[in-house]
Amino acid sequence: MVAGTPTAQSAAVRGRARRQREEELLVWPDLVFIEFIAATLFMLTFTLLSIAVNAPLQDQANPAHTPNPSKAPWYFLNLQELLLHMHPALAGVVVPTVALVALGAIPYYDNDNERQGEWLATPRAWTMVWIGTIVGFVGTLMLVIWDGQKHVVLWAQLTGKDVADWPEKLNWLRNARALQNDIAWPSSWEAVPLGSKILRTDLLGLPAIDLDVNIPAMIVEQMLPTGLMIGLPVLLSAVLWKLGIAKTRRDHMIVQFSGFISVFLTLTILGTFFRGLGMELFWFWEVSPAVS
Amino acid sequence: MATTERPESRSVTDRVYDAVFHSYFWRSIFRSGYPNTPRNQMLAVATNVFLHLHPTRIHRTHVRITHTFCLGGLSFFLFLGLTITGVLLMFYYVPSIDRAYTDMQALETDVRFGMLMRNMHRWMAHGMVLTVLMHMMRVFYTGAYKPPREFNWVVGVVLLVLTLLLSFTGYLLPWDELAFWAITVGTNMVGSAPILGEPNRFVLIGGFDVGPNALIRFYTLHVIGLPLLAAIFMTVHFWRIRRDGGLARPL
Numbered sequence: 246m247v248a249g250t251p252t253a254q255s256a257a258v259r260g261r262a263r264r265q266r267e268e269e270l271l272v273w274p275d276l277v278f279i280e281f282i283a284a285t286l287f288m289l290t291f292t293l294l295s296i297a298v299n300a301p302l303q304d305q306a307n308p309a310h311t312p313n314p315s316k317a318p319w320y321f322l323n324l325q326e327l328l329l330h331m332h333p334a335l336a337g338v339v340v341p342t343v344a345l346v347a348l349g350a351i352p353y354y355d356n357d358n359e360r361q362g363e364w365l366a367t368p369r370a371w372t373m374v375w376i377g378t379i380v381g382f383v384g385t386l387m388l389v390i391w392d393g394q395k396h397v398v399l400w401a402q403l404t405g406k407d408v409a410d411w412p413e414k415l416n417w418l419r420n421a422r423a424l425q426n427d428i429a430w431p432s433s434w435e436a437v438p439l440g441s442k443i444l445r446t447d448l449l450g451l452p453a454i455d456l457d458v459n460i461p462a463m464i465v466e467q468m469l470p471t472g473l474m475i476g477l478p479v480l481l482s483a484v485l486w487k488l489g490i491a492k493t494r495r496d497h498m499i500v501q502f503s504g505f506i507s508v509f510l511t512l513t514i515l516g517t518f519f520r521g522l523g524m525e526l527f528w529f530w531e532v533s534p535a536v537s
Numbered sequence: 538m539a540t541t542e543r544p545e546s547r548s549v550t551d552r553v554y555d556a557v558f559h560s561y562f563w564r565s566i567f568r569s570g571y572p573n574t575p576r577n578q579m580l581a582v583a584t585n586v587f588l589h590l591h592p593t594r595i596h597r598t599h600v601r602i603t604h605t606f607c608l609g610g611l612s613f614f615l616f617l618g619l620t621i622t623g624v625l626l627m628f629y630y631v632p633s634i635d636r637a638y639t640d641m642q643a644l645e646t647d648v649r650f651g652m653l654m655r656n657m658h659r660w661m662a663h664g665m666v667l668t669v670l671m672h673m674m675r676v677f678y679t680g681a682y683k684p685p686r687e688f689n690w691v692v693g694v695v696l697l698v699l700t701l702l703l704s705f706t707g708y709l710l711p712w713d714e715l716a717f718w719a720i721t722v723g724t725n726m727v728g729s730a731p732i733l734g735e736p737n738r739f740v741l742i743g744g745f746d747v748g749p750n751a752l753i754r755f756y757t758l759h760v761i762g763l764p765l766l767a768a769i770f771m772t773v774h775f776w777r778i779r780r781d782g783g784l785a786r787p788l
């Protein structure tokens with residue numbers, strides 16, 4: 246409050262109020278009419294769609310027959326896709342929980358209310374959308390191709406060789422699991438006796454924990470995916486910040502959100518259309534229907 | 538007969554209009570005629586139980602289709618459509634593993650419009666997941682989550698989760714192969730969590746495998762538990778929009 250200018254201020258406030266009144270419309274009929282049209286169009290669309298396309302009903306459930314592949318509903322195929330690349334607890338529980346909490350936290354981080362209520366109105370907004378979307382898409386695709394060994398197939402096709410000709414020295418680069426199997430880890434790392442040697446519960450008079458940790462497996466199933474999922478977005482933001490491309494919190498949020506949506510969609514589409522028998526990667530025209 | 542001020546000849550349409558809209562019965566429902574002055578139009582919105590979710594006036598930009606693409610409204614509309622078709626489906630469906638699948642078959646072949654109802658319920662459910670996701674994107678890209686609307690965004694995230702769970706619990710009910718294995722895959726993901734995973738999965742499906750207990754649990758959640766929760770959160774969501782001063786707009 247600036248003391249001494251009460252008249253000027255209240256005039257400004259009054260002027261603003263009047264301007265806003267003029268910018269306003271009545272809900273009846275202006276909005277109610279639009280809602281009515283939208284509802285009618287939607288009703289019509291869904292009725293026509295339902296006349297034209299029947300909901301699927303397959304054979305009765307039979308716990309003894311597992312169809313191959315068996316897939317979750319499409320909006321969970323992104324998680325099922327993650328399941329192929331990392332520890333199930335990470336893909337099925339930790340990632341979705343963290344993602345939802347992070348989503349809910351967006352407004353508490355990006356709480357500067359400049360330019361709200363307009364489509365992508367801050368400067369640089371569209372640049373951020375494009376960067377996030379493209380990086381998310383390309384990054385996800387590259388990681389999935391690598392873990393599906395499709396870069397080996399691509400290499401074979403490009404050089405006219407056979408997949409089996411992949412140089413033995415580079416075996417560890419075939420996919421994520423190869424990092425565990427084709428690197429000469431010290432054998433003692435494969436069963437670190439966490440229970441009997443390190444967490445000495447027996448000293449407290451408690452029963453000893455029977456737990457041997459396989460470090461190379463843990464690297465592949467937990468540390469590497471976690472590192473990538475946290476590291477890559479952080480790296481992206483850091484680079485954009487250093488280069489002066491993303492300046493405000495809103496910029497970073499747009500990059501991250503667009504990247505998230507892009508990864509989410511890419512995984513969903515891959516899981517829906519590009520995974521066939523044994524959840525292998527195929528071109529979508531080569532994916533055959535599930536067999537049971 | 539005294540001559541009156543009445544116009545000599547009233548057209549048929551005028552008479553019909555009078556007979557319907559000025560009748561005792563009509564007036565008992567709608568106390569006033571068509572609201573054709575701004576004052577009455579505001580009253581119509583403020584006093585009608587369905588319309589009063591709205592404010593009486595809104596900002597010009599918010600009426601433009603391209604501001605919201607109606608996505609939140611369409612999500613709500615789909616929720617209503619799903620409730621109606623869902624209640625109709627409940628008439629024919631018994632959630633036991635002996636009957637669920639045959640009930641679905643009977644619904645498709647023996648019940649008049651049964652197939653249509655089932656199709657509409659199915660496609661609207663997929664549609665709602667899509668509209669809710671797109672609504673979230675529109676809110677994000679218009680920066681409409683910023684103060685004072687932070688909490689409504691959080692309510693929205695809860696609604697997103699509820700929408701997914703509603704769809705997921707409904708997926709099991711036809712008890713066909715698609716349903717059974719999709720739910721098996723989905724609940725196995727829950728079961729893989731460290732420590733709490735297995736107990737949670739057990740509670741969710743009422744046993745170690747997807748079976749009769751899972752069916753009745755999913756059914757109950759699907760037809761009453763989750764819709765009730767969603768309705769409560771939607772109420773809060775809409776109320777907060779009003780309390781936060783309508784939709785976000787540039788300061």
Ligand code: HEM
Binds near residue numbers: 669672673785
């Ligand atoms: C069942 C799901 C949902 C329903 C029925 C719903 C309904 C609505 C409606 C009718 C509006 C009014 C404006 C519009 O139509 O865009 C709205 C606004 C809003 N919604 Fe939702 N919504 C849902 C889910 C979500 C989700 C998932 C989020 C975000 C994570 C969200 C956040 C918001 C916010 C912040 C506003 C205020 C927007 C503004 O001020 O411009 N809602 N919602």
